[in-house]
Amino acid sequence: xxxxxxxxxxxxxxxxxxxxxxxxxxxxxxxxxxxxxxxxxxxxxxxxxxxxxxxxxxxxxxxxxxxxxxxxxxxxxxxxxxxxxxxxxxxxxxxxxxxxxxxxxxxxxxxxxxxxxxxxxxxxxxxxxxxxxxxxxxxxxxxxxxxxxxxxxxxxxxxxxxxxxxxxxxxxxxxxxxxxxxxxxxxxxxxxxxxxxxxxxxxxxxxxxxxxxxxxxxxxxxxxxxxxxxxxxxxxxxxxxxxxxxxxxxxxxxxxxxxxxxxxxxxxxxxxxxxxxxxxxxxxxxxxxxxxxxxxxxxxxxxxxxxxxxxxxxxxxxxxxxxxxxxxxxxxxxxxxxxxxxxxxxxxxxxxxxxxxxxxxxxxxxxxxxxxxxxxxxxxxxxxxxxxxxxxxx
Amino acid sequence: xxxxxxxxxxxxxxxxxxxxxxxxxxxxxxxxxxxxxxxxxxxxxxxxxxxxxxxxxxxxxxxxxxxxxxxxxxxxxxxxxxxxxxxxxxxxxxxxxxxxxxxxxxxxxxxxxxxxxxxxxxxxxxxxxxxxxxxxxxxxxxxxxxxxxxxxxxxxxxxxxxxxxxxxxxxxxxxxxxxxxxxxxxxxxxxxxxxxxxxxxxxxxxxxxxx
Numbered sequence: 001x002x003x004x005x006x007x008x009x010x011x012x013x014x015x016x017x018x019x020x021x022x023x024x025x026x027x028x029x030x031x032x033x034x035x036x037x038x039x040x041x042x043x044x045x046x047x048x049x050x051x052x053x054x055x056x057x058x059x060x061x062x063x064x065x066x067x068x069x070x071x072x073x074x075x076x077x078x079x080x081x082x083x084x085x086x087x088x089x090x091x092x093x094x095x096x097x098x099x100x101x102x103x104x105x106x107x108x109x110x111x112x113x114x115x116x117x118x119x120x121x122x123x124x125x126x127x128x129x130x131x132x133x134x135x136x137x138x139x140x141x142x143x144x145x146x147x148x149x150x151x152x153x154x155x156x157x158x159x160x161x162x163x164x165x166x167x168x169x170x171x172x173x174x175x176x177x178x179x180x181x182x183x184x185x186x187x188x189x190x191x192x193x194x195x196x197x198x199x200x201x202x203x204x205x206x207x208x209x210x211x212x213x214x215x216x217x218x219x220x221x222x223x224x225x226x227x228x229x230x231x232x233x234x235x236x237x238x239x240x241x242x243x244x245x246x247x248x249x250x251x252x253x254x255x256x257x258x259x260x261x262x263x264x265x266x267x268x269x270x271x272x273x274x275x276x277x278x279x280x281x282x283x284x285x286x287x288x289x290x291x292x293x294x295x296x297x298x299x300x301x302x303x304x305x306x307x308x309x310x311x312x313x314x315x316x317x318x319x320x321x322x323x324x325x326x327x328x329x330x331x332x333x334x335x336x337x338x339x340x341x342x343x344x345x346x347x348x349x350x351x352x353x354x355x356x357x358x359x360x361x362x363x364x365x366x367x368x369x370x371x372x373x374x375x376x377x378x379x380x381x382x383x384x385x386x387x388x389x390x391x392x393x394x
Numbered sequence: 395x396x397x398x399x400x401x402x403x404x405x406x407x408x409x410x411x412x413x414x415x416x417x418x419x420x421x422x423x424x425x426x427x428x429x430x431x432x433x434x435x436x437x438x439x440x441x442x443x444x445x446x447x448x449x450x451x452x453x454x455x456x457x458x459x460x461x462x463x464x465x466x467x468x469x470x471x472x473x474x475x476x477x478x479x480x481x482x483x484x485x486x487x488x489x490x491x492x493x494x495x496x497x498x499x500x501x502x503x504x505x506x507x508x509x510x511x512x513x514x515x516x517x518x519x520x521x522x523x524x525x526x527x528x529x530x531x532x533x534x535x536x537x538x539x540x541x542x543x544x545x546x547x548x549x550x551x552x553x554x555x556x557x558x559x560x561x562x563x564x565x566x567x568x569x570x571x572x573x574x575x576x577x578x579x580x581x582x583x584x585x586x587x588x589x590x591x592x593x594x595x596x597x598x599x600x601x602x603x604x605x
Contacts, residue, residue, distance in 0.1 A: 003503050011489060011500075308487055311448065312501055313475030313549070316468045394468055 005322035008314075011305035012298060012323060019294040024334060026287030031338040031374070033280030035367050039346055040273045042364035059094060060239035061129060061203050065231040067254040079229040086251065087232060092244040095235040097126040099206070100214055103222035104186035108195065110178055116167065120182075123206040124214040129233045131203040139213040141220075146182055146193045149208040150175065152200040172200055186221030204233065242267040288378060292385055295323075299389045307393045316394060320387035324379060331378055335371055342367065395459060395478060395552035395585060397422045397445070402454035404440050414603040415441065417454075422585055424552055430589040432605035438589040439484050441605060442557040445587065446481050447471050458553075476505040480551035482559040486542040490531035494522065494541045497530055502548035507582075516544045520570055536562040543571050547578045554579055556588040572596055 064087070066077040079098060087096045102122040109117040127133055130149065137147045152172070159169045170178070180195040201208065218224045236244055248255060299306065310316060343363055350359040398421045407416070415430065416437070422428055432438045443449040444456055450464040457463070458474065466474065475481075488497050498513050517523040520540040525533055530541060539562050546554065554575070560568040572594075579586050593602055 007503050008500060010492070305489060308489060309500075310468075310472070311475075311483075311487060312545075313472055313504055315472040315476075318472075391468060 003318075005326050008309060008319075008322075009326070011309065012302045019290055019297065023287050023291035023294055024330065026283060026290060027331075028334050028338055030280055030283030030285075030287050031334060031371075032341050034277060034284055034374075035280075035338055035342040035363075035370060036345065037273050037277030037280050038367045038370050039342055039364055040276070041270065042366055043346075043349065043359055044269045044273065046359060060236050061131075062234050062236060062239055062255050063099075063204065063231055064234055064248065064253045064255055067252050069252075079232055084229075084232070087234060087253075090244075090247055092238075092241055092247065093234045093236055095129075097129045097233045097235075098229040099123050099125045099204075099231045099233060100211070100218075100227055101230040102214060103218045103224040103228065104184050106217075107183045107185075109181045109183075120207055122209045122214060122217075123204075123230065124209055124211040125204065125233055126211070129204075129235065130208070131201055132199040134198040136198055137210055139210040139216075141212075141216055144193055146195040146209055146213055147198040148180070148195050149199045149201050149204075150197045151205045151207070152202050153205050154207070155200060175200070184217055184221055186217070186223065188221050188223050191221065284374070288381075292382065295327075295382060295386055296389055299323075299386065299393075303393055306390060310390070310394050316387060316390045320383050320390050323390075324383040324386050327382070328379065331375055335375060339363065339371065395424050396457075397553060397585065397587075398455075398457040398460070399445075400455045400457065402441075402444065402452050402456060404437050404444075405451045405453065407437055413605050415605050420603075422587070424585050425579065425583045427579075427586040427600050428588070429593060429600045429602035430587065430605050431591070431593055431602050432589070433591060436605050438605060439557055442481070442484075442555050442587070442589055445553075446479060446555055447474070477550055479553045479555065480546045480549050481555040482539075482542050482546045482557060484557040484561070486538050488530045488538055488542060488545075491529060493527050493529055494533065494537075495526040497541055498545045498548060501545045505549045507550045508548055513544060513548070516547065516574060519574055520544065521567065534562075536564075536567065539563060540567070540571060543575065547574070551582060551584050553585045553587065556586065558590050559588070560590075560594070568594070569596060 066072070066079070068077060084096060084098065087093055100123065102120075106120040106122050107117065108120050127137070130137075132149065134147065134149075137149060139146055155170070155172065155175060158167075162169050175197045178197065180197070182193040182195040184191050184193065215227075218227070238244070306319065309319065346359070346363055347361045350361040398419070399415065400419050401417055403416055430438060430441065440449065440452075444452055445463070447463040447466060455462050455464070458478075463471075463474075489500070492500070494517075495513065499510070502508065502510070502513070514523060514526070517526055517540075520543070522533075522537050522540045525537050525541070530538055533541065539559065543559060556575070559575075560571060563571060575586070578584075589605075
């Protein structure tokens with residue numbers, strides 16, 4: 001038959017219950033505020049992640065160029081190896097890929113289907129950074145066909161302006177069947193290619209050709225081996241991370257502000273929710289101090305009985321643990337009530353229109369972890385404190 | 395168990411010259427019995443408390459199986475009091491607000507040597523069966539003494555310490571209590587260290603020392 005706390009419970013009682021009740025109410029309010037702050041923090045993350053641009057497999061891809069100001073206008077604003085090293089060192093950036101541009105002239109005509117002819121800017125980037133990678137997006141010297149990945153934004157733009165210019169609108173499917181005649185010329189000569197659009201990219205606003213083709217053109221036609229980097233694509237965990245935005249601003253790198261405007265809002269919201277969390281934590285701490293006072297008072301009121309229990313062989317460790325854990329059901333009840341309150345709030349939030357159903361109706365893992373850690377911490381600290389008080393009576 | 399008392403002097407008693415215990419070395423082994431005789435104020439209770447590890451205001455050493463009791467930790471002492479040493483305090487140290495049965499059960503459940511029915515059997519043997527459900531604060535001192543005796547016998551022990559355990563019992567009840575204590579010590583092959591004002595008639599054959 002195991003010894004139970006209930007056997008000695010009548011010997012450990014406090015006459016004053018007011019501090020206990022104030023502690024219980026305080027702990028409930030504090031825990032609700034703290035959980036709410038943690039949950040809101042997660043909600044902000046998840047809401048703004050939904051708004052994040054060009055996201056794929058948990059990463060955001062941003063196109064970085066150098067800010068053009070009155071001071072650097074007219075100068076070479078391409079990226080240097082130092083710029084690349086600086087971007088690579090920033091721990092908020094997972095990966096960096098330079099975008100190379102054509103140093104030769106590229107002119108396209110679409111034959112009879114689309115009666116136009118235009119100079120083109122061509123760019124190439126590491127295939128790993130493309131959101132679409134058709135198997136035929138490859139080129140080797142001697143190949144007469146050049147595959148192109150076209151920006152879907154450009155296609156959209158074209159379709160907006162095409163009717164006013166008397167040009168036919170084209171669908172994403174049709175565009176791949178258009179034969180483009182590509183004339184590439186530089187100081188070292190001219191060469192004609194057939195080109196076709198093999199894919200549309202949502203991520204990079206450009207006309208992309210395989211890296212091999214651009215390298216070949218720049219060296220063989222333009223005689224340029226310097227590999228000018230016009231812009232950089234960065235792979236980041238969170239495009240709205242205020243620290244990342246600050247780093248880019250500080251180094252005069254330009255990104256589309258529209259894509260990261262949520263970063264600013266996020267910063268403000270996180271600060272507000274952080275303040276709520278700190279306030280909740282303070283209330284929890286105050287309630288715990290009050291609760292600790294109640295436990296001390298109970299021990300003090302029962303000191304004769306505790307002294308006697310120790311004298312007849314009760315272990316101080318067992319007494320401290322049993323006494324503290326006798327309040328475990330109370331802590332669980334408080335936590336349960338707090339969880340219900342915050343869960344109801346979360347459910348109501350998730351059904352609201354402005355969240356675009358991006359919010360989960362359930363509490364997030366960090367909220368559960370906060371509750372678990374807090375309960376373990378309360379039990380650990382109280383057991384230590386109670387043991388210390390009990391040992392004073394030995 | 396081996397109990398060794400080695401040159402022990404209470405710090406607050408100046409003259410211990412005639413004592414057969416203070417300042418001497420003596421050793422006891424299970425199942426020896428020792429009767430310590432001394433008048434009031436000569437340190438009987440202190441001696442019992444020293445051996446039980448409650449007080450450490452003495453010089454010299456008290457060893458339990460070679461280990462100094464004054465150097466034992468709280469948990470180690472608790473274990474010793476649960477399993478190896480039991481005591482009947484002079485001032486009984488019962489929980490006044492609890493019934494006699496609750497007082498005994500608090501000890502029995504800690505490290506049970508007997509089942510619950512034994513409490514009733516022992517209480518009947520000592521004539522307090524009808525007091526078991528009564529709060530100890532309402533019991534006479536003699537009844538409380540018998541409750542404390544039963545409580546001490548509920549656990550396993552190798553050494554039983556008794557500090558004037560029969561001071562408020564008449565001769566008949568003393569005999570009954572002593573018989574019970576002897577019987578329980580015999581069951582456990584335990585040592586007994588009894589401190590009293592004078593040599594008790596039924597302990598004539600036991601070894602006794604003056605404090």
